[in-house]
Amino acid sequence: MCSEPTRRGRGLAMKILVTGGAGFIGSNFLNLMAPRHPDHLFINVDKLTYAANLFSLKDIEHLPNYVFEKIDIADPEAVMAVFRRYEPDRVIHFAAESHVDRSIMEPARFIWTNVVGTFNLLEACRMTWGRKEGRLFHHVSTDEVYGFLGETGGYFTEETKYDPSSPYSASKAASDHLVRSYYKTFGLPIEITNCSNNYGPRQFPEKLIPLMILNALEERPLPIYGKGQNVRDWLYVEDHCEAIWTVIEKGRVSETYNIGGNSEKTNLEVVQAICRILAEETGRPAEDFEKLITFVPDRPGHDFRYAIDASKIKRELGWAPKESFESGLRKTVRWYLQNRDWVEKVRTDEYRRWLAVNYSERTRLDAGD
Numbered sequence: 001m002c003s004e005p006t007r008r009g010r011g012l013a014m015k016i017l018v019t020g021g022a023g024f025i026g027s028n029f030l031n032l033m034a035p036r037h038p039d040h041l042f043i044n045v046d047k048l049t050y051a052a053n054l055f056s057l058k059d060i061e062h063l064p065n066y067v068f069e070k071i072d073i074a075d076p077e078a079v080m081a082v083f084r085r086y087e088p089d090r091v092i093h094f095a096a097e098s099h100v101d102r103s104i105m106e107p108a109r110f111i112w113t114n115v116v117g118t119f120n121l122l123e124a125c126r127m128t129w130g131r132k133e134g135r136l137f138h139h140v141s142t143d144e145v146y147g148f149l150g151e152t153g154g155y156f157t158e159e160t161k162y163d164p165s166s167p168y169s170a171s172k173a174a175s176d177h178l179v180r181s182y183y184k185t186f187g188l189p190i191e192i193t194n195c196s197n198n199y200g201p202r203q204f205p206e207k208l209i210p211l212m213i214l215n216a217l218e219e220r221p222l223p224i225y226g227k228g229q230n231v232r233d234w235l236y237v238e239d240h241c242e243a244i245w246t247v248i249e250k251g252r253v254s255e256t257y258n259i260g261g262n263s264e265k266t267n268l269e270v271v272q273a274i275c276r277i278l279a280e281e282t283g284r285p286a287e288d289f290e291k292l293i294t295f296v297p298d299r300p301g302h303d304f305r306y307a308i309d310a311s312k313i314k315r316e317l318g319w320a321p322k323e324s325f326e327s328g329l330r331k332t333v334r335w336y337l338q339n340r341d342w343v344e345k346v347r348t349d350e351y352r353r354w355l356a357v358n359y360s361e362r363t364r365l366d367a368g369d
């Protein structure tokens with residue numbers, strides 16, 4: 001249920017509904033954009049799943065142009081109630097179940113949130129916006145909808161055929177199709193961005209980079225799936241947030257823009273870089289961390305390589321990432337070293353259960369197996 005409506009939105013330039021704003025990318029987006037754009041009202045709607053953390057928003061929660069509503073986007077009435085209450089002009093849709101490994105264990109939630117939740121938001125837009133000017137539904141999606149690439153050459157472009165591998169990427173692909181269909185069928189003003197792997201502050205430590213940083217600091221194994229040769233294209237989260245804002249301001253309605261970091265790394269290279277930076281930041285030898293690297297059985301259906309061709313957004317809208325992998329990773333390591341209170345808050349019983357379920361079954365493998 002929604003709380004009392006705020007009057008804070010009156011007279012503001014834009015009312016921007018941000019879904020999933022208590023998660024990793026959404027909270028980084030709000031921390032950047034709410035202070036920078038005091039004329040806009042940012043309405044954060046989030047179900048507060050295990051992946052959410054309101055503590056990530058502590059620096060902006062007092063701002064007059066920020067409000068929070070706890071709702072489940074899979075509940076159509078709750079979504080409509082928020083639309084009636086705030087009459088948003090823009091929707092920036094981050095909310096999703098986002099972890100591939102969890103989608104292998106529990107796919108149903110991914111369908112509810114990623115497909116049905118997106119549908120509910122689109123319906124609310126269709127019913128309340130009609131043909132009003134200045135409205136926009138921005139759908140935040142992933143490069144994983146495109147499937148996977150071979151070892152060398154080739155990039156995902158905006159024209160690459162969809163070929164998702166996991167229940168996560170299939171549910172995101174389904175949501176992308178729904179979003180496009182609402183433009184083609186109903187003329188709803190939409191745009192989609194498909195981004196590569198993000199990393200940075202406030203990422204839940206089930207994902208590769210924060211998991212490895214925290215395990216290394218606590219002298220626990222660094223579990224690399226298979227032989228660690230899978231490749232991801234890494235982008236610092238604030239660069240992603242700036243890209244989304246650029247697309248909202250300058251992008252063309254109905255277009256898709258790929259966003260990437262031009263930073264392809266094997267998982268083993270990523271973990272070795274984390275060990276090196278941790279050593280430099282803590283004054284300990286890198287071997288203290290590297291000796292924790294443990295090869296564990298591979299993820300089923302593990303996509304080999306993702307790599308984004310981000311030339312369209314650069315050419316048409318002038319966006320390019322500011323951080324290199326080296327500078328972004330150092331910022332990230334420092335953030336986790338300096339924000340132990342945040343880390344303790346996400347270490348819930350649910351988190352411990354997840355680690356036990358996902359990793360206890362993965363027995364040690366020799367790298368050469």
Ligand code: NAD
Binds near residue numbers: 045046072
């Ligand atoms: P996250 O898992 O950290 O956060 C997701 C947020 O959505 C959480 O706050 C959660 O509580 C909320 N949420 C989940 N189900 C909900 C529901 N039913 N109703 C309302 N809120 C709900 O995810 P993230 O990494 O911040 O990803 C955000 C978006 O960006 C997702 O759509 C994801 O597909 C996309 N994306 C992520 C990456 C990445 O590397 N993390 C890369 C490309 C695209």
Ligand code: TYD
Binds near residue numbers: 197230
């Ligand atoms: P992840 O952060 O889960 O993102 P995604 O699956 O969306 O790319 O994983 C990034 C890569 O790291 C992926 O190839 C799987 C691998 N990985 C490991 O090797 N060990 C781990 O413990 C995790 C979580 C991921």
